[in-house]
Amino acid sequence: MTHRHVVVVGAGPAGLAAAEAALSAGARVTLIDASDRPGGQYHRMLPEAYDAARPEVLHHGWRAFDRRRRRVLTRPRCAWWSDTSVWALERPDPERPGPPRVHVLHGPVDGGGRRRLTLDPDALVLAVGAHDRVLPFPGWELPGVFTAGAAQALAKGERVVVGDRVVVAGTGPFLLPVAASLLEAGSRVLEVLEANTRGTVARGWSRRPWQLAAQAGKSGELAEYAALLIRHRVPCRTGRTVIEARGDGRVEEVVTARLRADWSAVPGSERTVAVDAVCVTHGFSPQLELPVAAGCALRTSPGGEFVEVDADQATSVPGVYSAGEITGIAGAPAARAEGALAGWLAAGGDPRASALRPLRRGRDQGRAFAARLARAHPIGAAWSGWLRPETVICRCEEADYASLCRAATRPESASARVAKLETRAGLGPCQARICGPTVAELNTRLSGAPVEPPAEGLPAPVPHRRPIAQPIRLGELAAPSEPAADGSAPRHL
Amino acid sequence: MSPRRVRAGSDAVGRQDRPLRITVDGEPVDGIAGQTIAGVLLADDRLAWRRGRSGAPRGVFCGIGVCFDCLVTVGEERDVRACRRRALDGDVVTTQSRQDAEPAPGTEER
Numbered sequence: 017m018t019h020r021h022v023v024v025v026g027a028g029p030a031g032l033a034a035a036e037a038a039l040s041a042g043a044r045v046t047l048i049d050a051s052d053r054p055g056g057q058y059h060r061m062l063p064e065a066y067d068a069a070r071p072e073v074l075h076h077g078w079r080a081f082d083r084r085r086r087r088v089l090t091r092p093r094c095a096w097w098s099d100t101s102v103w104a105l106e107r108p109d110p111e112r113p114g115p116p117r118v119h120v121l122h123g124p125v126d127g128g129g130r131r132r133l134t135l136d137p138d139a140l141v142l143a144v145g146a147h148d149r150v151l152p153f154p155g156w157e158l159p160g161v162f163t164a165g166a167a168q169a170l171a172k173g174e175r176v177v178v179g180d181r182v183v184v185a186g187t188g189p190f191l192l193p194v195a196a197s198l199l200e201a202g203s204r205v206l207e208v209l210e211a212n213t214r215g216t217v218a219r220g221w222s223r224r225p226w227q228l229a230a231q232a233g234k235s236g237e238l239a240e241y242a243a244l245l246i247r248h249r250v251p252c253r254t255g256r257t258v259i260e261a262r263g264d265g266r267v268e269e270v271v272t273a274r275l276r277a278d279w280s281a282v283p284g285s286e287r288t289v290a291v292d293a294v295c296v297t298h299g300f301s302p303q304l305e306l307p308v309a310a311g312c313a314l315r316t317s318p319g320g321e322f323v324e325v326d327a328d329q330a331t332s333v334p335g336v337y338s339a340g341e342i343t344g345i346a347g348a349p350a351a352r353a354e355g356a357l358a359g360w361l362a363a364g365g366d367p368r369a370s371a372l373r374p375l376r377r378g379r380d381q382g383r384a385f386a387a388r389l390a391r392a393h394p395i396g397a398a399w400s401g402w403l404r405p406e407t408v409i410c411r412c413e414e415a416d417y418a419s420l421c422r423a424a425t426r427p428e429s430a431s432a433r434v435a436k437l438e439t440r441a442g443l444g445p446c447q448a449r450i451c452g453p454t455v456a457e458l459n460t461r462l463s464g465a466p467v468e469p470p471a472e473g474l475p476a477p478v479p480h481r482r483p484i485a486q487p488i489r490l491g492e493l494a495a496p497s498e499p500a501a502d503g504s505a506p507r508h509l
Numbered sequence: 510m511s512p513r514r515v516r517a518g519s520d521a522v523g524r525q526d527r528p529l530r531i532t533v534d535g536e537p538v539d540g541i542a543g544q545t546i547a548g549v550l551l552a553d554d555r556l557a558w559r560r561g562r563s564g565a566p567r568g569v570f571c572g573i574g575v576c577f578d579c580l581v582t583v584g585e586e587r588d589v590r591a592c593r594r595r596a597l598d599g600d601v602v603t604t605q606s607r608q609d610a611e612p613a614p615g616t617e618e619r
């Protein structure tokens with residue numbers, strides 16, 4: 017009997033659930049993750065070498081996760097490709113509609129001699145997750161300024177704390193687990209600052225926020241974090257944020273200010289706080305390069321751009337499904353529900369199966385939660401008031417606000433593409449993953465020209481278009497790739 | 510003091526540390542098996558190791574392989590993301606500067 021071959025990219029909550037469901041539906045699964053352990057961001061595991069006796073103390077829902085990962089990874093029909101990056105997706109020719117060819121590299125991160133393989137799946141599930149979005153502010157490029165996710169990944173993933181006197185700032189419920197992890201690991205969290213005003217947060221969640229969080233499976237967790245912060249007497253303030261970081265070669269102090277609902281700073285409300293680290297997040301950006309490479313349509317929502325999926329988690333490309341935070345920011349439980357649906361249906365499972373009903377309900381609750389989350393924790397339009405002419409906007413190229421303003425307001429460079437080439441903003445090693453949305457927003461505002469006129473000889477202004485999704489070296493590119501398409505995908509690489 | 514590793518003895522996860530040693534620009538730096546190179550450097554109280562175009566210091570920003578602020582050379586390999594590469598005993602790490610003109614990743618030999 018030949019089984020349908022489902023390739024799942026990402027072994028976070030969404031991808032792991034997708035793999036499990038696809039296996040249940042009878043498919044052969046190849047589960048791919050760039051990391052050496054499953055779990056993704058939410059269940060980031062300690063290194064195997066730590067030999068931790070009690071890993072569960074750092075996690076919610078550890079038992080269920082641990083059982084699931086063992087169940088999935090030991091199934092004979094499941095190939096687990098850890099340490100494997102998908103670096104390109106190649107669109108099939110029009111003659112052969114279906115999911116793209118998957119190009120992977122297996123081996124040490126950014127290593128030179130990695131093994132290159134290709135897969136031609138019957139169906140593809142993309143579950144690659146998101147990363148912190150951080151708005152620029154003066155001094156954000158100083159060492160000691162971290163994304164909230166970095167602090168979380170270091171504390172959870174290898175027991176390193178980023179500092180002893182830390183301010184956690186930005187917007188969204190993610191501020192709470194990050195502060196909790198820092199406290200658990202022995203840092204002093206001086207304050208947690210939610211930039212949105214109490215009014216914005218309350219209106220956004222509207223009535224019965226806790227009930228909604230409960231449906232989305234998040235309330236116990238959030239209540240626990242809140243209790244921990246109270247126990248440690250950590251002040252949590254709304255309508256205040258970090259508008260500047262200062263220091264000589266590293267962060268030594270931050271300036272915080274009270275914010276109005278539109279995130280304009282209230283003059284005279286500034287306070288200076290001595291810190292050795294600051295952790296910032298203004299929401300999450302989905303990692304869209306793979307879905308864009310596969311040709312998946314995106315949708316624009318108040319929370320940003322995401323992969324568009326239908327009620328079955330199917331994208332606009334036949335045979336390509338998507339789940340988790342690349343379809344909307346709704347937390348791990350929603351990612352799991354989406355993943356399970358996507359995996360089952362990608363495997364050709366019966367769409368009317370009764371087991372899907374609670375999954376669809378969970379997914380719909382997750383979507384409702386995501387909509388409220390976006391409403392309660394928006395980015396205020398006046399944030400750019402924090403910027404100074406010399407503030408770095410593109411971290412890689414060190415393009416500053418003044419150069420962006422100059423380029424955007426000169427008619428010959430009003431096109432975002434020309435501005436990009438002039439300022440080099442977005443052309444550095446991160447390929448605009450960090451500054452892209454910010455540069456686009458500022459450019460639109462400064463030039464007052466949201467619509468892109470076509471310009472000859474320049475790349476199309478499609479954001480998230482990174483044909484090479486993960487770095488590959490010339491030597492690796494020159495080496496022939498091994499097809500693993502004929503059902504002989506090795507179980508472990 | 511600044512970044513540091515939670516002490517094994519007081520760590521609630523109950524871990525076993527196996528020491529490793531790498532060199533950074535020729536200087537020995539001690540870490541434990543399983544750590545990323547960035548983790549080893551941070552726990553050694555090094556907050557920055559790379560220099561940007563202007564010469565400004567950089568270390569970890571995103572922590573998950575997205576920003577490319579943390580790049581180092583490992584052995585002969587340039588532009589390795591220190592926040593994602595696990596340190597191996599004996600790794601020879603050299604710090605990098607963008608002042609000596611790196612080509613953009615994915616486009617040329619890095």
Ligand SMILES: Cc1cc2nc3c(=O)[nH]c(=O)nc-3n(C[C@H](O)[C@H](O)[C@H](O)COP(=O)(O)OP(=O)(O)OC[C@H]3O[C@@H](n4cnc5c(N)ncnc54)[C@H](O)[C@@H]3O)c2cc1C
Nearest residue numbers: 026028029030050056057058101102144145165340341348
């Ligand atoms: C750094 C960070 C820490 C977080 N910590 C928490 C937390 O503690 N609590 C909380 O409630 N929420 C946390 N979140 C939010 C979190 O993203 C979600 O709750 C949840 O993990 C989303 O699940 P997911 O399956 O959609 O994506 P993820 O969990 O992000 O999983 C995506 C997986 O895809 C893999 N991947 C991505 N691109 C490729 C590629 N090209 N090739 C191969 N593999 C690839 C990644 O390695 C990753 O394992 C965190 C987010 C970030 C960015």
Ligand code: FES
Nearest residue numbers: 572574576577592
């Ligand atoms: S810190 Fe961002 S890539 Fe390593």
